[in-house]
Amino acid sequence: MKIIDLSVTISPEIKEPLPTSITYEDHKEGARKMGSKLFNGLPADAFIDGNGPAGEFITVTGHAGTHVDAPWHYFPTCDGKPSRTIEQLPLEWFFSDGVVLDYTNKPDGYSITTNDLKEKLAAINYTLKPFDIVLIRCDADKRIYNEDFVKIHVGVSAEATHWLIDQGIKVMGTDGWGWDIPLYLQAQDYLQNPRPGVIWAAHYVGREKEYCQIEKLANLDQLPPFGFKVACFPAKIKGGSAGWTRAVAIFES
Structure with missing residues (x-):
């Protein structure tokens, strides 16, 4: 068995808006x-x-280091019911086959579309199945101590997030600071043209469909596109909007 660490170290040195x-x-x-x-x-x-x-x-915070966001993080309700907190989620979601989609060729701030996902899956000859754990790679973890760390990742669009959930995906993750495009780009867009669907668009998918996202993963460059398991069990925090995880990739020998 081979295990690869997919987690960053919780540290005051990481340039977080809410530092540890x-x-x-x-x-x-x-x-x-x-x-x-x-x-x-x-x-x-x-x-x-x-x-x-x-x-x-x-x-x-519960969102420091590598962590899993719970549905409660996104909105008080999901599909008309109270959103679940991190300790209420089924453990089965957090141990499954992993899939890495490499977007290191995209610029910081790029918003991944459904077509981008479909094209990348076709390129690696992989068909998603329910409960796969989909990992978005942009290698932002290589710059985690940069002052502008929160600005240097790609994001996943709301429509692409919807599409992943519709394929049966319950857990998805990124090695960037956040799942959406960087916050400053969202703010710029909204201030130039105030309208719904700009701020936190992918997170707000959780108002309608239940899912979790892992943020601040690491070492996705050490993984093949598929052929491994991901374990990312979150810490049990009562009423928590997130839980820290020591995420790992497991290769059976």
Whole structure:
């Protein structure tokens, strides 16, 4: 068996609009706190060489690092019913055959159409089946520490998102910051010509059809177009709009 990591590291160094912060405690600090709080006031020297447990305190959103968006993220309702949160979704969705569609030839900000999807699938001679996990590659993960990281991915259009769901796809993902085209392009378009269907268009597909998307994947360049499994089980966060995932590709030997 071979496993390839498809996840980025949760880190303050990633240029997120809502950045992560991590406060680390070393073993000496761990001994002081562990002794006083959990061992009824034991001194730090009760631990071997004064070394207790190292730890960290993390301030982070559910959308930091590689994560799975739940239907609740998109809208309060889906098809007239309350949208499901991340801990309510079936685990079966998050372990299935993977398919990589390579759009590294497209410029940053390009909006992938249904025809683009059909052409790419024809080029790799693959027919989608229900519950495949479709991964959009643009290699944005190679620039994840750039100041303009949120601006340098391709997006998937609303009509293409509809089409994927209509093929039975429940989970789709991207190595870009977001599933839609970059936010600044959406804002520019709307301000020039205010109208519905511009802001968050692909996300809002979730108002009508239930699906999940993985954002900020990594290492899709190390995968073939198909012939592997994807595991991307999200963390269980009560009422969560998303959950972090250590997504991996699995090749059976």
